[in-house]
Amino acid sequence: MMALEGLRVLDLTRVLAGPYATMILADLGADVVKIELPGVGDDSRGFGPYTNGESAYFMSLNRNKRSMTLNLKSPRGKQIFRELVPLFDVLVENYRPGTLDKLGLGYEVLHDLNPRLIYAASSGFGRTGPYSRRPAYDAVVQAMGGLMSITGQENGEPTRVGTSIGDITAGLFTVIGILSALRVRESTGQGQVVDVAMLDCQVAILENAIARYAVTEEIPRPQGNRHPSIVPFEPFDTQDGQLMVAAGNDGLWVRLCNALGRSDLATNPRFETNPLRNTHYSELRPILAEIFRNNTTAVWQTLLENAGIPVSPINNVAQVMQHPQVLAREMLVRLAHPVAGEMTVPGIPVKLSDTPGALRMPAPTLGQHTEALLGELLGYTPDQVAEFYAEDAL
């Protein structure tokens, strides 16, 4: 049994924030039916790179889902959609607010069709407020929400996070909203709207930067890779790369000095406590930098790991994919795609001891399950399905 087994999700999402949310639901066992535009599908099917014509981007986000095409602008497409809605627990969409209303398929209509339906909408700015109807992209939201302003090298340019963290955090909060609303439904029998905005999520993940500014009125700047108040807690260049060294307290500092063969530093009264190491940072940093330059990343890593110091090389993606802990945790999974062949995708970070999630199937080709789903869910015959295709409803 999987945790979300039996949960039926009608998935109208595209690109990233929405598909990330429904991927998590699917990974934990939900039955996710992805509705796609006939002929085109999820926009991300058009994002490279490709393997045998299939988008790697799309495949990594849409495993464990089934795909059916449906033209929501055609009368027949709308009719089929209305027939589907009562069969599902959750609908997820990440259109700009108002898009489904224009199609006559807004929340009120859907709620009338299925009062138990949880309607989850993930958008750039949310369903309310002056920016609600505006278009957004991850880069715009990262710029607007402050995250870029605190990311970057010290005194350097504001920097966009290299993964689409605006979309991803919206996806995560959307899942939390859906699961919370499901809990409510257990007692009330009623669905509701889950409204998650990428911009709101950016504010939520600023966490202490907001409290810090509110208290000090100092505007937080790009912080670089050095901890603002702990020393040493930063990367050092080695003979062949960089090593992140995080001596988070005075005990670790002593252990670090001993492991580096420099117990004299540990007993040097100028470096004895973290406040002192902060004060004498410009003296201490070059001493440590010189030591680390004398050997390779791998040598220092082994030495310091064995001494119990939290350290890590700054791994690139290739190195991450060979990391023993990542592999031991099954955080990389190979799936066999019918067109693309063998494909590596991230595993499931929510590890449940008794009802673990599973990667059951690769991402679907466009409309791969249209006929099967229309038969299974609504009892339509292959002849009827052929008619719907002829009507451009599928």
Place this chain on the structure above:
Amino acid sequence: MMALEGLRVLDLTRVLAGPYATMILADLGADVVKIELPGVGDDSRGFGPYTNGESAYFMSLNRNKRSMTLNLKSPRGKQIFRELVPLFDVLVENYRPGTLDKLGLGYEVLHDLNPRLIYAASSGFGRTGPYSRRPAYDAVVQAMGGLMSITGQENGEPTRVGTSIGDITAGLFTVIGILSALRVRESTGQGQVVDVAMLDCQVAILENAIARYAVTEEIPRPQGNRHPSIVPFEPFDTQDGQLMVAAGNDGLWVRLCNALGRSDLATNPRFETNPLRNTHYSELRPILAEIFRNNTTAVWQTLLENAGIPVSPINNVAQVMQHPQVLAREMLVRLAHPVAGEMTVPGIPVKLSDTPGALRMPAPTLGQHTEALLGELLGYTPDQVAEFYAEDAL
């Protein structure tokens, strides 16, 4: 009614990943009882800046929770803890794996005391694998998990994300695990272990970088602020700052040119399609850069927003805190703290239409609710509580 009302959470977490998870649960209505070390409390009570001696960091992450002190190393402390466990639905901890086992309070013991208990553990590397027992910090996990290697200016240094995204994503996935496990318990009556590792979460949020590398074998590098394949989709310097401009498709490109008063660019055959704009990027970029330098961020922002182009200044935290959409969405909330006074904290990004979350109370002072909770939950009298204090159990 709030979505998670009635859910009782025993919170052993400290610093960030765990407290972030229990904050979300508390914001959505759960009754979170934070267990803290007598005299010291959550380590983050010691993180500055302070207001009237109260840590802003701690206050921003622990609103909506009640605090009781408990010394888990004393026999009486252990006894009280064992009496508490049967009263709770969820226990959350973010110790290094093995820490509670050493205290004789590992999962097996707790499961025997309360088979319905969901035991959620968030740690650096998870409860399994060769790195399981190692210490971790956000910076180490960002370095190890690949995120730093894809964040930074083009051809620049790998860069740490300016918020502790390693902790925060672990907190979010932990909440998802807890809510999923609660759904299982509805049918089985049994709790289970939710095991979330910061490193796993880093891999999970790399999303398409993994698929991209798996397909192309090109190692992803720091991407800078420019979109890897869409033009223009990057910040431009203005007279007084920077504006992020995201013309995500050819239609937006035409609108952008017209809004800039340069419809000639839209019809220039060298720039007509996105592939062409990529090819002629080194010609196009200076033309656009020159245009944007001619006016202020605010002027361009208004002009381009009115033309429907996704744009944003790169806001700093002070600007975010005045942003009309952020305010309209109640993403900044003022709480009155009994010691610190008025305090601004981030709002709740999960907006539920029928059972919204709420900021009900400020972060607790250390042990603020010890006596009240021991009375309410276990029926201990003030005299008994005084005895427990005398025994150093509280």
